[in-house]
Amino acid sequence: MYDVRLTEEQIAFRDLARDFAQNEIKDKALELDKKPTWEERVPWDLLKKGSQLGFRTFCLSEENGGAGVTDHLTSCLIGEELGAGDIGTAYYFMLPARRARDWYELRMTPEQRAYFLPKFLNDDTYFTTVAIHEPDTDLGFDYYTETPPDAQFRTRAVEQKDGSWIINGAKNYQTIGYVAKMLVVMAQTESGPQAFMVEGDTPGLVRRPMSKIGRRVGDNAEIFFDNVKVPKGRILAPNPPRGDLGCTLEIAAMTLGVGRAAFEETLKYTKERRAGGKFLIQHQGVALKLSEMAMKIETSRAIIHKACFMKDNPGAIADGGIEDAPFEHIAGAYTGQAMAEICTEAVELWGGAGVMQGTHIEKYVRDSIVQRHISFPFPARFKIMEHYAEFKRKKNPLLGNGS
Ligand SMILES: Cc1cc2nc3c(=O)[nH]c(=O)nc-3n(C[C@H](O)[C@H](O)[C@H](O)COP(=O)(O)OP(=O)(O)OC[C@H]3O[C@@H](n4cnc5c(N)ncnc54)[C@H](O)[C@@H]3O)c2cc1C
Numbered sequence: 001m002y003d004v005r006l007t008e009e010q011i012a013f014r015d016l017a018r019d020f021a022q023n024e025i026k027d028k029a030l031e032l033d034k035k036p037t038w039e040e041r042v043p044w045d046l047l048k049k050g051s052q053l054g055f056r057t058f059c060l061s062e063e064n065g066g067a068g069v070t071d072h073l074t075s076c077l078i079g080e081e082l083g084a085g086d087i088g089t090a091y092y093f094m095l096p097a098r099r100a101r102d103w104y105e106l107r108m109t110p111e112q113r114a115y116f117l118p119k120f121l122n123d124d125t126y127f128t129t130v131a132i133h134e135p136d137t138d139l140g141f142d143y144y145t146e147t148p149p150d151a152q153f154r155t156r157a158v159e160q161k162d163g164s165w166i167i168n169g170a171k172n173y174q175t176i177g178y179v180a181k182m183l184v185v186m187a188q189t190e191s192g193p194q195a196f197m198v199e200g201d202t203p204g205l206v207r208r209p210m211s212k213i214g215r216r217v218g219d220n221a222e223i224f225f226d227n228v229k230v231p232k233g234r235i236l237a238p239n240p241p242r243g244d245l246g247c248t249l250e251i252a253a254m255t256l257g258v259g260r261a262a263f264e265e266t267l268k269y270t271k272e273r274r275a276g277g278k279f280l281i282q283h284q285g286v287a288l289k290l291s292e293m294a295m296k297i298e299t300s301r302a303i304i305h306k307a308c309f310m311k312d313n314p315g316a317i318a319d320g321g322i323e324d325a326p327f328e329h330i331a332g333a334y335t336g337q338a339m340a341e342i343c344t345e346a347v348e349l350w351g352g353a354g355v356m357q358g359t360h361i362e363k364y365v366r367d368s369i370v371q372r373h374i375s376f377p378f379p380a381r382f383k384i385m386e387h388y389a390e391f392k393r394k395k396n397p398l399l400g401n402g403s
Contacts, residue, residue, distance in 0.1 A: 002322060051093075058075075058078070071308070080254065080301070092176060096176070154170070165232075167196065185197075213369060215366075251375070261364055262365075263293045265361055269349070300334060326383060332375050347361050
């Protein structure tokens with residue numbers, strides 16, 4: 001049965017994340033956001049502390065050193081809270097945490113797991129990235145465009161006589177791409193694209209940080225592969241055919257956190273600032289705007305949680321209790337758009353103060369612009385419409401072994 005109430009365990013995880021985000025991440029991240037170089041902006045102290053609290057490993061089973069949180073709803077509760085503290089910091093936890101379960105537990109061979117899992121568990125700064133996007137390759141901005149069937153990654157992996165691989169090529173925009181200690185890299189082989197597990201300290205791997213307008217407390221990188229040698233046995237198996245993998249909903253939840261934080265900060269401000277003879281919130285026009293924001297936040301949260309339920313309960317449609325709809329894409333696309341709208345509206349309620357640099361609200365606007373892009377507004381909408389039109393485009397062949 002679909003139930004919107006949370007379990008005691010979910011409430012405990014949510015509150016732990018809220019406490020860490022509000023008391024430790026939020027103000028520190030605002031200071032880091034102002035630093036000119038990316039090195040100064042990586043929140044190392046917060047990352048170590050958060051890792052020790054379990055936010056990097058919680059999706060792994062208890063026997064593998066995690067907290068056994070396999071469900072997306074609990075992840076999204078944590079993601080929203082950490083995102084409300086700072087979305088850049090939140091990314092360092094949420095993506096490696098979800099991938100840890102998907103990769104170490106569901107996709108790696110026992111030998112691969114025996115090699116990589118201890119490294120991940122024993123190092124609070126062991127982060128991971130997925131390197132797919134390339135500077136000059138027509139990925140077709142996801143699969144909606146008619147990507148030619150012979151399209152290929154320019155990043156190439158060539159097998160050597162001893163079974164190892166040599167990779168050459170380039171990737172860009174990679175989230176956590178600069179500090180990641182393990183990279184899953186999509187590269188073209190003679191038999192098609194494959195996902196290679198590349199260690200961050202491999203000779204020939206050259207990384208250049210890329211600075212963003214928002215989500216600045218978090219690195220992105222351009223990555224070059226100059227004869228990078230990958231040992232035999234480092235190809236990550238494709239996703240198994242199950243619907244509970246990935247972190248689209250966690251990204252939506254972190255984005256929701258940004259919009260919620262903008263709303264909360266603005267609500268507070270409008271209760272404190274007097275203009276035109278009364279507090280801002282007493283102006284009806286202001287109250288209407290704040291209501292719109294609250295509606296968008298609740299709508300986003302409702303659809304994210306419903307999408308989580310569908311992912312966590314794959315049989316829910318079969319018994320006719322819930323309609324079949326592309327919940328995950330709706331949640332991602334709606335939240336990305338709605339939170340950017342909230343932040344744009346919110347900042348105007350701050351008047352001149354809103355456009356001054358160095359405030360939380362100004363940061364949320366910049367963060368939300370990045371998240372609107374990362375909600376893949378076009379491809380997600382196309383996928384939603386395909387569902388209702390009962391029409392399925394051909395999948396982009398380059399993403400065949402997606403990670
Ligand atoms: C902050 C950030 C983090 C990222 N992290 C990663 C990562 O970790 N790993 C990774 O592999 N990649 C990552 N990316 C890359 C991301 O996947 C790409 O930015 C995204 O796929 C868009 O690709 P593009 O920039 O080549 O846009 P293009 O394909 O050049 O598209 C540009 C614009 O054209 C329009 N457009 C394109 N195609 C269509 C269409 N079919 N219909 C309608 N309009 C269309 C859209 O407005 C689109 O935004 C990241 C990017 C950013 C900004």
